[in-house]
Amino acid sequence: MSNALEQQIAFIIEIDKLKQVLRQTLLTDSSRRENSAEHSWHIALMAVILQEYAPPEVDILHAIKLLLIHDLVEIDAGDTFCYDDRGNLDKAEREIKAAERLFGLLPPVQGQQLRQLWDEYEAQETIDSRYAKALDCLQPVLHNQQTQGGTWKLHGVTRDRIMKRISAVKEGAPRLWPFVLQLLDDCEKAGYFRV
Amino acid sequence: MSNALEQQIAFIIEIDKLKQVLRQTLLTDSSRRENSAEHSWHIALMAVILQEYAPPEVDILHAIKLLLIHDLVEIDAGDTFCYDDRGNLDKAEREIKAAERLFGLLPPVQGQQLRQLWDEYEAQETIDSRYAKALDCLQPVLHNQQTQGGTWKLHGVTRDRIMKRISAVKEGAPRLWPFVLQLLDDCEKAGYFRV
Ligand SMILES: [Ca+2]
Numbered sequence: 001m002s003n004a005l006e007q008q009i010a011f012i013i014e015i016d017k018l019k020q021v022l023r024q025t026l027l028t029d030s031s032r033r034e035n036s037a038e039h040s041w042h043i044a045l046m047a048v049i050l051q052e053y054a055p056p057e058v059d060i061l062h063a064i065k066l067l068l069i070h071d072l073v074e075i076d077a078g079d080t081f082c083y084d085d086r087g088n089l090d091k092a093e094r095e096i097k098a099a100e101r102l103f104g105l106l107p108p109v110q111g112q113q114l115r116q117l118w119d120e121y122e123a124q125e126t127i128d129s130r131y132a133k134a135l136d137c138l139q140p141v142l143h144n145q146q147t148q149g150g151t152w153k154l155h156g157v158t159r160d161r162i163m164k165r166i167s168a169v170k171e172g173a174p175r176l177w178p179f180v181l182q183l184l185d186d187c188e189k190a191g192y193f194r195v
Numbered sequence: 196m197s198n199a200l201e202q203q204i205a206f207i208i209e210i211d212k213l214k215q216v217l218r219q220t221l222l223t224d225s226s227r228r229e230n231s232a233e234h235s236w237h238i239a240l241m242a243v244i245l246q247e248y249a250p251p252e253v254d255i256l257h258a259i260k261l262l263l264i265h266d267l268v269e270i271d272a273g274d275t276f277c278y279d280d281r282g283n284l285d286k287a288e289r290e291i292k293a294a295e296r297l298f299g300l301l302p303p304v305q306g307q308q309l310r311q312l313w314d315e316y317e318a319q320e321t322i323d324s325r326y327a328k329a330l331d332c333l334q335p336v337l338h339n340q341q342t343q344g345g346t347w348k349l350h351g352v353t354r355d356r357i358m359k360r361i362s363a364v365k366e367g368a369p370r371l372w373p374f375v376l377q378l379l380d381d382c383e384k385a386g387y388f389r390v
Contacts, residue, residue: 001374008244009374013337015240016223019233028211038214041236045210045263049203049305061256068240110244142208179196179204 004107011105021074024081028146036071043135053175066132070121073098134172149192158194199302206300216269223341231266238330248370261327265316268293329367344387353389
């Protein structure tokens with residue numbers, strides 16, 4: 001086996017660990033918490049299903065790649081709940097260290113390519129990364145709606161914090177924004193979060 | 196919300212159920228069985244990582260789409276273990292019914308497009324679908340090697356049955372075939388399956 005393939009297989013085995021990283025979000029039937037690997041699958045497929053609402057310039061393959069890799073750093077850094085202010089203080093530092101180790105398992109050129117994808121997602125400067133993040137933010141809203149408030153209720157999250165977080169949809173997939181506003185109104189009426 | 200978007204959101208919520216479909220394969224640390232959603236994420240990312248070993252004509256976006264959707268029918272039909280002869284007798288029938296229901300949730304044109312992707316994967320006539328299947332077959336081999344035989348041992352699977360199954364790699368990603376043969380030799384020497 002070539003050295004490159006050996007490194008790639010080691011990486012593929014290593015990333016199996018993402019299946020053990022639990023997010024706050026519950027599955028839609030509330031039976032358990034979602035893990036970051038299955039979450040990544042869900043939003044990658046959402047990128048395909050909702051493509052017609054993406055800005056026309058979006059490169060779907062590129063957006064999907066961003067979504068498939070964007071949570072890998074959680075293997076070392078853990079999932080930081082988006083409403084956890086303290087956890088978010090050193091999140092960047094922990095995740096950069098994780099990116100160095102994980103992408104460093106790959107052959108150097110490929111490792112750099114994946115690292116660039118991850119940096120692009122984090123920087124949120126390209127339309128592809130913004131479309132990707134819109135989906136990453138929309139999916140837990142759907143789950144919280146399906147679970148009668150789910151993690152919003154559990155953590156007493158307020159509407160203005162949700163709005164701040166979900167504004168990523170307005171940025172990355174503006175054609176979905178009216179739907180999101182309606183969804184939040186419905187959730188508010190149902191008492192799924194604090195006003 | 197437009198009728199189309201309503202249907203797409205309903206589909207996105209419905210497919211959350213794939214996270215509850217358990218495969219025979221264990222996670223690499225043997226802690227639990229893998230589910231089909233996280234498995235789909237893993238092999239979609241493998242399609243990216245191992246792209247240089249794919250036949251040059253492979254359209255990676257298309258192959259990734261095939262991988263992201265290929266297991267959806269298991270939401271209704273369940274995961275049929277590839278070495279379960281009886282379960283495989285009526286597998287096609289169960290899965291076709293599932294495809295009709297699931298893709299039928301989407302707006303008609305999009306539902307047909309996804310159904311065509313699933314049909315393409317099942318037919319195994321295109322190079323994209325063969326590359327996709329190669330990864331779907333290679334991934335559990337890596338897991339079985341990492342778990343000292345895993346499901347091979349549990350079900351007393353023999354080398355010739357494994358060879359028959361894994362020949363999909365020879366078809367779809369021939370440049371990975373020497374590696375797979377070496378891997379199986381190593382697993383045989385370690386006593387991970389019956390000879
Ligand atoms: Ca995420």
